[in-house]
Amino acid sequence: MNTGTRGGFTRTVPFWAGLTFGTFGAVMGLALTDAINSVTALILMIVPAGLFFQTMRVANSASDCIGRGEAQRLYIKRVAIFASAYLVVIALQVSLLEGDDVSLAARAALSVMPGLAICGVFWAIGRLIVDEKDEFIRMLIVRQTLIATGLALGFATIWGFLETGGVVPHIPAYWFAVAFFFGQFVGAASNRITHGSWGAL
């Protein structure tokens, strides 16, 4: 169902999403290991950004196939916008924060932007819950998000105490957002097992 066909080869949403994150990771890896300079990294970021739009295009056509409503189409668009903004600002951050001559204000502005882009995705999830008219799908989204929130908070709490005890190293707090998104996958799997549907996120 969730497929896009071109040239006789059927490509799924996970295929394009994997390609997007793979190229993004490759560019980031090259930039962080100084294999390419920051300008090249910024230019190469166009590749994952373009692939991301393709992912969203395929996801949109897939959602048409399975009769997803207006709320879910809006959600996909909002996530596409904030994820693209995230790719751009993270590239800016990598390329512009390298030198020591960056002022504190510029450093703060560049550092807060990726977080705000991710907050945009959180907002999009909230809007989806408000906008979704199908009560069963809405229940699945709420259930999935509660599982993700619980998992992220649990991870943050347990890691924090382990860190205080000197058992584990310190990690940047944005990893808890990563735990939240991982939790969304866990929530979707839980929905599939208990309610027979992956949900909408």
Next chain:
Amino acid sequence: MKNRLKVLRAERNWSQQDLADRLEVSRQSVNAIETGRYDPSLPLAFKIADVFELAIEEIFTRD
């Protein structure tokens, strides 16, 4: 809660998608209700009753 959705749908020769379109919900919702994985809200139960032109208690029964 038990329901007769599958039987009533079969009597009318409707697919799950046909019923979903009439109820303005997703096919997944119809499937979840039919298989007893989800109990609909009272407004949706009334809508289902209206679509089948039956009373709610003729469609839904206690376990």
